[in-house]
Amino acid sequence: MTSLKFVFLFLLISFSASAQKDYKLWLQYNVVSNSSIASEYKNNLKEIVVLGNSETIKIAQKELQTAFQDMLGAIPEIKSDIKGENNLIVGSQSSLNAEIKKELKSDFDKINTEGFIIKTVFTKNKKQIVITGKNDVAVLYGVFSFLRILQTNKAIKNLDILDSPKTRIRILNHWDNLDRTVERGYAGFSLWNWQKLPDFIDQRYIDYARANASIGINGTVLTNVNANALILTPQYLEKVEALANVFRPYGIKVYLTARFSAPIEIGNLKTADPKDPEVINWWKNKAVEIYKRIPDFGGFLVKANSEGQPGPQNYGRDHVDGANMLADAVTPFGGVIMWRAFVYSEHDANDRAKQAYSEFQPYDGKFKDNVIVQVKNGAIDFQPREPFHPLFGAMPKTPLMMEFQITQEYLGFSTHLVFLPKLFQEVLESDTYEKGKGSTVAKVVDGTLHQNKLTGIAGVANIGNDLNWTGHPFAQANWYGFGRLVWNPYLDSEIIADEWLRSTFSNDENFVKPVKKMMIESREAVVNYMTPLGLHHIMDTGHHYGPGPWVSNLSRPEWNPTYYHKADKNGIGFDRSKTGTNATAQYMPEVEKLFDNLETCPEKDLLWFHHVSWDYKLKNGQTLWNGLALKYQEGVDQVKEMQNVWKKTEKYIDSERFHEVGMLLEIQYKEAKWWRDACLLYFQQFSGKGLPKGVEKPTQTLDYFKSLKFPFAPGNG
């Protein structure tokens, strides 16, 4: 046999190599190629001592085994008691021996129930690494955090980490319908295969739970806010129960959306009036029924009296009546009600940006303790950029939950690369001035500003049944980054990008450095080529894909892009200052003053708050028209630069993901030009001015752009 000329191809690309890498998300567990780091890891991880045998602890153990096998090529022996040294000891506080417990006493005092400790300790003169927490799920969080250290090739010689989540409800909102379509979903269809539940447990449910646990997400709302009452029938609750059973050992609670009219639709009642005794009773019984199946059921998310959804106002009641009635039903079981403040009415002629504040601010202090009001990050609707929502900082007696959108409804679906943690961070760092300078949105949301016990951040999921979960390989970073920021709303998005790139692709600095820069700048690129200088909601109608600043024929005025940009011969922008709708008055005086004054209003928010003359001089000396055109061009150029950066990554990563991202960036570049050309040609009709030097000629006519139709754009409705 020695005469055979066999050539080993180590990097042979087989059938599903791509599928597998894409599928593994940030848990690639790539081989540690730096031999001194690998040695350090092996020397410090001679055995693993696993304490406890709950499902959660078994998951933690399996995770360590998988990771060590893949990263180090072998698995330290698993033990159940401590003998040698340089062991990894994994277990909850109560499972630790007295000596270690004592050693960690003061550390345990500093973490909360979900926090963990990763620490190098010496017991009987033997050096060990301990991963622990107050319960098994906290231990699992510690294990994933430890593996992140390994994945990013950081030192483990001397560890001393205490980390607790700063928010209580860290939750994904799935806008998934029972027919498996996903409203605003761009990564295929719903993961939840209701047809095969409860008896068939898809491996993806487990992998989904695992991915979420790895970033500290502890809740999931399975169903769309535009809810179908059938989810609350026994036929479906049985299926929800099966999912809850899968998610439980990963520390993930299941929540559902409650359709306010469910008592009528599935309960045979004549009303859904929250003051009606039969209705109250129906919800109480429904809660009993649910908690009997799912003792740790999280509670309900409710969209009421918004965009056609039923709600308490149908019966002359208000949001407080509705929320508190549901709160009472789940109180005996520790459940919560997440009541959305995303409301605006076709019967309200007021600036849409003002309506949620106007309606909800007066309710401050009136909700029950287990109600949290869920507020979108901005006052309109998940735009590429919005000033922070004025409700943050305006309801000191009410817990407010942040609602971010991870799925890219208004940001290029799953074909545009945009790193959203940069957007989330901008919102969280915004200063409300509620209690003076430094009263950031993050402090409102994590409860430190008002000492709220109930806190949370929700993210509208970008997850579907695509092989790679999120449609775009880089959209995985938005899921990841959401989880990391929700755990710690003060985390810098650069750190998140760094962790994610290393865990997902490579630790090579020549890869990480330029690609991280590309990610960080990607969000501003999208703002530039879609909605620069405070423009907003000028996407095409319904599906929200591509530009549609000309759309003006929708039945409700506030659904039309023309409502938002108000371009005319004199200029462009929505006057929300005191000469206009006075929306600025909804902010604290310091902020109001800043936004209200054309001179002090940040240029990134300019056209959000002001109608500005085409000849207005921007800070860089350009007229508004020229500056706007140059911003659009800048966005296009930034995408071109992203392409250049990406082209140089080929040698660092697998060819499939390299090609995937390359194809997607090509689409993004094409569409950035589409945005630039369509918007500038349209606005040019009002400005009557030529394009400044440096802005490329349009590739098509305005009529061409207006003629484009996308009847089957995904995620629409």
Next chain:
Amino acid sequence: MTSLKFVFLFLLISFSASAQKDYKLWLQYNVVSNSSIASEYKNNLKEIVVLGNSETIKIAQKELQTAFQDMLGAIPEIKSDIKGENNLIVGSQSSLNAEIKKELKSDFDKINTEGFIIKTVFTKNKKQIVITGKNDVAVLYGVFSFLRILQTNKAIKNLDILDSPKTRIRILNHWDNLDRTVERGYAGFSLWNWQKLPDFIDQRYIDYARANASIGINGTVLTNVNANALILTPQYLEKVEALANVFRPYGIKVYLTARFSAPIEIGNLKTADPKDPEVINWWKNKAVEIYKRIPDFGGFLVKANSEGQPGPQNYGRDHVDGANMLADAVTPFGGVIMWRAFVYSEHDANDRAKQAYSEFQPYDGKFKDNVIVQVKNGAIDFQPREPFHPLFGAMPKTPLMMEFQITQEYLGFSTHLVFLPKLFQEVLESDTYEKGKGSTVAKVVDGTLHQNKLTGIAGVANIGNDLNWTGHPFAQANWYGFGRLVWNPYLDSEIIADEWLRSTFSNDENFVKPVKKMMIESREAVVNYMTPLGLHHIMDTGHHYGPGPWVSNLSRPEWNPTYYHKADKNGIGFDRSKTGTNATAQYMPEVEKLFDNLETCPEKDLLWFHHVSWDYKLKNGQTLWNGLALKYQEGVDQVKEMQNVWKKTEKYIDSERFHEVGMLLEIQYKEAKWWRDACLLYFQQFSGKGLPKGVEKPTQTLDYFKSLKFPFAPGNG
């Protein structure tokens, strides 16, 4: 480092192990564990000589490399000329050297343009294996066939294989809509991500093409027979072109469904009358436009004047007028028209089973040469069992294409394990007696009975974007088996099951033997627990999932199960004999006689052709009522036995697929009982008789079964 206690876990189950195995279909390329077989392979495959450098040949080379790496742990060196011996020589006829060409001269005379030769030859006293054919795609077929030999661990010492496909159009019909829902799709949603096409080429498109090429499928209809005309607009044709470019090197042609009214809907014409010069011209121009993009475009599949679809009859024309008009449009480019014979009308009071024959048989000989009439295997609609369609054997002057349904619309969706090649084989082996005994359906379809040049078999695909492609791991066998049978309609389904099991799971006889038996028997099990003794179309309405023999309120009589079983106090069954609708007269006299006579009619088709008294004595001595009840019980028992067989396979296969199939069999068992109980309780109302000994008591009441509703059952419409 030697002191470290590292334990290697070779079979560690990581994150995506299951996803990967499921995804790889029958191309697992498992390690050849038998060392003498592995040695034989290595000894006979010292180098690979690849001749040619077309895309197709590169694919063949990559396939061999992937397979050898995975099965033998190493890859023989790739050469471009023959030097040593015991080489594998891969290339088309024209690329072979003169000596080998001469050696294979008589073999080439025996294969058709898609056939291949796999042969051990001696040139210059050196032994080599040659894989060749008349073109590169034929070579690729040969390579996949060769790899099947290896995957099934068969000897390669002395090969002499000539194999040509017996049908020309071997095609999948995707009933995929432009919004990615799939009519009758139970494996997720459409693979075709129209939103991201043409610029994003999903790896799955490539993997799909590869899987199809491996079983000889050479065509795919991308869109639903209930067609949307937008697919014929430039916006979509650009996307179709991108898919055609991906599929071409794999020998797969793209076809589309043509909505007959497209000239009105997207052409701005006032009519779609096939005799109207403007309409004729519109289709001619459309063909020119399509072929400019896709020079090897296959042609159109048309569902016309059926179930509400538009067609020539809307203009007082007939199917021949419609088909021939379209045929003329694609003739200059070698395209074909597949015109479906699946028609029945609410204005026709005749037995639905008779209508397609009544309408189409008189057209025999009237279609243009490039029209093929596509006929479902039975006269109703893809039931668990139907007698063969009477059009087979009744249109000697017209090429007839078989339409099978691979997706399990009426056979338990993707939760029931049923091996459909057994069903397909039964149909193909049926004797039409058209030219005397032995005039089987297979001979009609492969053209040998009437010397048709245009031949084909279509299968309604069961493929979706589920990780494992088909929803049920064993549903992959139906895709595989369809391909194999279409290549050779005389192949025994046991051979297919054997090949598939070995390629997909294991060559261990202790696994293969019992599981093969289980597969072969699975189809009869489904017939028994759903529709024994010739019953048909008693599924619940719309979605067709689960039993609904009581349904009688649909607007069209022939949509109601009661129309089909006609149970009453006297008995049950549809009298299609000469005392009834005389549908039997549509068959040749020998067959007519057989079916028409209650005594000779096969009991498996009894209630299809006869209304039979409850007290009728079956061949086994039981009364019809008792026999029917016992058949239902037998079906349930067979599923129980399938579970028993499967439970013993754990040690032979990966745990994920073991558990997946286990969960699905549990669902199947539950639902087999549901079928038995619901049907027997319902029919018992008419028979007025008790259940015979051996039949288990119903688990619920009839009212309970009638109350079950599945508003979001997948694939519905």
